[in-house]
Amino acid sequence: MKIHIIGGGSIGLLLASRMSLGGSPATVWTRTPEQADLINREGIRLREVNEGSEQKDELVARVEGEWIGGLAVQNGRGCESPRFLQNDDSGCFHWLLLTVKQTQLEDELLHALRLLGERVGGRAAILCMQNGIGHLHKIADATNGAIPVFAAVTAAGARRIGLNEVLHTGKGEIWIGDFPENGEKGTNPWKYQQKMLLDALGKAGFSSFLSNEIHNRIYYKLLINSVINPLTALFDVSNGELPRHPRRLELMRRLHEESRLILMEAGLKPGQNTWEELLLVCSRTSENVSSMLSDVRNGKETEIQSINGAIISLANQYEKPAPLNRAVTDLIAAMTIMP
Ligand SMILES: NC(=O)C1=CN([C@@H]2O[C@H](COP(=O)(O)OP(=O)(O)OC[C@H]3O[C@@H](n4cnc5c(N)ncnc54)[C@H](OP(=O)(O)O)[C@@H]3O)[C@@H](O)[C@H]2O)C=CC1
Ligand SMILES: CC(C)(CO)C(=O)C(=O)O
Incomplete structure (x- = not known):
């Protein structure tokens, strides 16, 4: 091999x-x-x-x-x-x-x-x-x-x-x-x-x-990325720092809930404590600069369309509201340097 x-x-x-x-x-x-x-x-x-x-x-x-x-x-x-x-x-x-x-x-x-x-x-x-x-x-x-x-x-x-x-x-x-x-x-x-x-x-x-059940794992990871990646990029903080600020923690919770409801509609299996898991990922990768923050810092195009943009598409398909996903998608897109 x-x-x-x-x-x-x-x-x-x-x-x-x-x-x-x-x-x-x-x-x-x-x-x-x-x-x-x-x-x-x-x-x-x-x-x-x-x-x-x-x-x-x-x-x-x-x-x-x-x-x-x-x-x-x-x-x-x-x-x-x-x-x-x-x-x-x-x-x-x-x-x-x-x-x-x-x-x-x-x-x-x-x-x-x-x-x-x-x-x-x-x-x-x-x-x-x-x-x-x-x-x-x-x-x-x-x-x-x-x-x-x-x-x-x-x-x-x-x-x-x-x-x-x-x-x-x-x-x-x-x-x-x-x-x-x-x-x-x-x-x-x-x-x-x-x-x-x-x-x-x-x-x-x-x-x-x-x-x-890789589809379920992909959705599960998408849920985690839909919160950590845009918020760390917007606030310019490491994964571990993000939940330490009470107002940011509250934003994380709301964005997580919105994404979770959309992904459940699209087939994410219930029964997992995704909020606890999200906080665990932040602490396990606490020193990490998320891949989206790294792109923003380096003036590169981000993966926002494949993460929150993809959740918006699913929200449209299943007629669910996605105001926070829309907001972070627009904000991150506006941070990316124009070619
Ligand atoms: N970093 C992380 O902790 C995690 C990342 N991921 C995912 O993994 C993927 C990669 O992320 P990450 O490693 O952070 O990204 P990076 O930008 O660090 O790495 C991507 C690399 O691919 C190279 N590349 C791009 N196009 C080509 C090509 N045509 N031929 C050869 N090389 C090419 C880039 O080259 P160049 O340097 O010249 O641009 C760059 O070195 C992403 O989808 C990310 O979401 C998943 C989990 C964790
Ligand atoms: C798990 C996490 C958030 C680790 O940083 C990641 O997948 C990324 O940065 O894209």
Whole structure:
């Protein structure tokens, strides 16, 4: 089995470094040759944040970096294709852990994934690490069955602090599920490959599991992100700081309740104490700068449309009110720097 991490950002560097340290060598496919070169020369510096302590353990993971380069294989314009698209006669199975943002799922990348699926026929699968919703259908549609698509949901937190340096800011489980169903319902031709991946993630220190109800987990995570991400970005605070302010805590509670009612209508299963869980995520990832705040700080486009924007779409579909989701969506959109 070969592990490819597409995107050398926060989650990508965390997975690559931990998996390599756990004995499963990973290749990080980067957007720039500089980052690939740095990773090859120096490896990835992983800093573990220890709960309740200021001390951060630093580990250095030997990881292969590759510039994803020449994705413009589209239309056969004669550009060089990334190496993972070139002929592979190793016979091994390739897991592609897709760690780009929802907003970075561009046509060229999707096209390259489809080409890869066609070339290695049955010996590759994509695991999507994105928050929010919408990406799985987008990837499955663009790859048109050429490569199976799996969803991952994680409460782990990470923050890239340099091109080859990452902080592991929050421990959290990783849940993996089949989405949409690859192959006949009830059969799972990828069971062995999934078990291999779970094993590699386990050795990397992630508690990971297969889920038969990944839709529910995706909605559950969406609920959590719909509160933490926009509010931390609006108030410019870490996840742990957010609930410490009583008025912000009250806003969190109201936004959580609005999103919860909409998601329940859309199929989120009742019976979970989502409010308690939300507060737990804030404390477990307390040092983390949420991915949305990080984007706002870096002047990048945020994932607001795939998170609160997606909840608004569900609210429209099920005729539920969504004033707070609308407000945070508009406010975050207005914070994003115009191109
Ligand atoms: N950070 C966190 O704690 C968590 C994040 N997530 C989710 O994981 C996903 C990734 O988040 P995060 O890691 O924070 O985001 P980052 O912005 O840190 O990382 C995304 C990376 O993908 C790279 N990239 C974009 N397009 C391409 C491409 N075509 N080829 C190669 N690389 C590419 C970017 O390159 P460049 O640097 O050049 O822009 C960047 O390094 C998001 O959907 C987020 O919601 C989920 C749980 C927790
Ligand atoms: C769980 C959380 C909120 C951790 O920061 C996250 O998923 C994100 O930042 O996008």
